[in-house]
Amino acid sequence: MSLPHALLTSLLEKPCTGAELARRFDKSIGHFWHATHQQIYRDLGKLEAGGLIAARGLATARGSQRHFDVLAQGRAELERWSALEADPQPMRDALLVRLRAAAALGSVDIAAEIRRHQGLHQVVLEEYRAIEARDFPPGMAVSRSAELQLAVLRAGIFLEEAWLAWCKDTLAG
Numbered sequence: 821m822s823l824p825h826a827l828l829t830s831l832l833e834k835p836c837t838g839a840e841l842a843r844r845f846d847k848s849i850g851h852f853w854h855a856t857h858q859q860i861y862r863d864l865g866k867l868e869a870g871g872l873i874a875a876r877g878l879a880t881a882r883g884s885q886r887h888f889d890v891l892a893q894g895r896a897e898l899e900r901w902s903a904l905e906a907d908p909q910p911m912r913d914a915l916l917v918r919l920r921a922a923a924a925l926g927s928v929d930i931a932a933e934i935r936r937h938q939g940l941h942q943v944v945l946e947e948y949r950a951i952e953a954r955d956f957p958p959g960m961a962v963s964r965s966a967e968l969q970l971a972v973l974r975a976g977i978f979l980e981e982a983w984l985a986w987c988k989d990t991l992a993g
Contacts, residue, residue: 824863824872826853828890828898831873835889838864851948851976864888872897919990931991938987945980948973 826849830841841864842857855863867873872894875886890898915937922928956962956970 822901823853823855823859824867825898825901826855827860827863827867828872828894831888832890832895832898835887837885837887839885841888851944852972867894934987934991938984938991941980941983941987945977945984948977948980952977 826845827841830845830849834844836844838861842860845855845860864873864875868875868888870893872891873888874891875888877886915933918930918933922930952970952973956966956973962970
């Protein structure tokens, strides 16, 4: 996956300024694809230079802001990219490397760090469940688009539940 495709997706969902995009990104796609605001602005420039998005000026109290819209070429690129095959990516998690290091050293107690991660995963799980309850209440009729968004959210829920189960098992062992 690439950040430009994540940005195209977000802008297609709702055209906005770079600042609005960065805030929205942190609250949605940022849950599973992290990017700094600097990376977002850099890639917005590349998307604009490549003719995938267009910026238009927007007068505000703070001066002029640029509002970004996805162009036909950007939509076509996102359609092309979305249809590609993608293999699962290997997990990269520093906690698991620390666990291996603790096993190799034999002298490091990593239980406190596992408990800390357990707490962090619990917070994220609660956030995801709150989003699900707010945006997808039981019995709500949903469009195909909403079904796919819910599938992404549920993937996050399942992953957090798996991490919590792993933490519990590891601490019990």
